[in-house]
Amino acid sequence: MTAPLVIDAAGLTKRFGKLQVLRGIDLSVAPGRITGLVGPNASGKSTLIKSILGLVRPDAGQLTVLGSPVNGDERYRGEIGYMPQAARFPENLTGREVLAMIRDLRGNTSPPDPALLDAFQLSEELSKPVRTLSGGTRQKLSAGLAFLFHPKLLILDEPTAGLDPVASGVFKRHLAAARERGASVLLASHTLSELGELADDIVFLLDGRVRFHGPVQQLLESTGASRLEPACAALMQGERVP
């Protein structure tokens, strides 16, 4: 008996007006792995992430996350930690109030895990209203929030984009530690060097379909590249010239 899949999608489609964003996503993500989600702009990464979070309703297809079908029941999201690409919080609340608000909303019974927030050394900043915080500090708050409630699945959208190298290093260490504890991670990023360093598997989206899904090593071998960047470039070329 294998452990249940973290994400199990079959034939997901989604159209926004005239734009067909997802054209049949089939994806099975096994637990305990860091999966890098890669693809050019408008390949459907955000829409896929938002579908997994229940923010976007796919037009067709099956989607199961952590064993629960995504059908409007919100409880499965209690196991997910989400860090959006652009973190925005109510301007007049303090960081601490934002954290308390999310904790109240989740109704978590187990004590939170502030390890990442502590590592970012935010305690002073957290007493200030969010509107006075810099973009990087908001990004740290957002990252800390995603890690705060012992999530089984972390969904991170360009997490290190606004972080300085030190904070970025702290973040990567905690990401690896979360994986050690058995958490699964879906990591969308354009920074391929970073993914090469962090990810176990790569999911490459192109035109709303999964073009490749497998271990990083396999991607490098099958494309004959030494790094992810040329490997992904090769995948895009391959689609154009069949």
Add this chain to the structure above:
Amino acid sequence: MRTATRILGYQLRDIARNRWVLAYAAVLLLLTEVLFRLGGDGQRVVLSLLNLVLIFVPLVALTFGTLYLYTAREFIELLLAQPVGRGAMFAGLWGGLALPLIGAVTIGVGLPFLLHFGDGGIPIQAVLLLLGTGALLTASFTAIAFLLALRFEDRAMGFGAALLVWLACAVVYDGLVLLAVTIFADYPLETPLLILTLFNPLDLGRVLLLLELDVSALMGYTGAIFNQFLGTGLGLAVALIALLLWTVIPLAFGLRRFRRRDF
């Protein structure tokens, strides 16, 4: 329900510290106080405030309401990524917006009356009705603002639509009524105009206030008809229920959109 009140609590805290809301309360406070200083007794201050509340409160509720929903969009996304249902989320958001605005009106208009209570001559019932109408108009126009902000993906469009709604309710509507009365002067217009009033929450607020204050000179055409045909008691009841429906119906449509929407 518990989730909704929790969201409401934090939103309340955020908006109560918003400088625009504070400025709104301060402006109302200042204007009311100035009206007192200009030598008005309580009755005259209420009458002067009447038009201010009818014009100003819907405008603020519409513009602040739409802008608020557009600005909060990313945070709403983050909240919806938590184990939170959309119905609770919607209720919390709307309550968290409407209540501080109602608070601003109540304090801004009510406080000067309280301070001048000792001077005597304050028509308590009329003041309470003024505050109640301010609250109802805020509830209704924030609900309409939410519906517009959910209807239009583009914030410039949504904001424009909000301004158009205000213009239609506050200005164009009166012109149309006047035009209709002039053109169809020979026909019995009472029933059509009575029905027309039901379609304008701002006019319903006016009818509500003027029926109670019983100032026929200021009643306007529709107010006079309400008084004449329904009498003060029934007229008040009809206007009140219609105004409440102008909160409930936009909220119901807004909730439907909010549930189905992709974020």
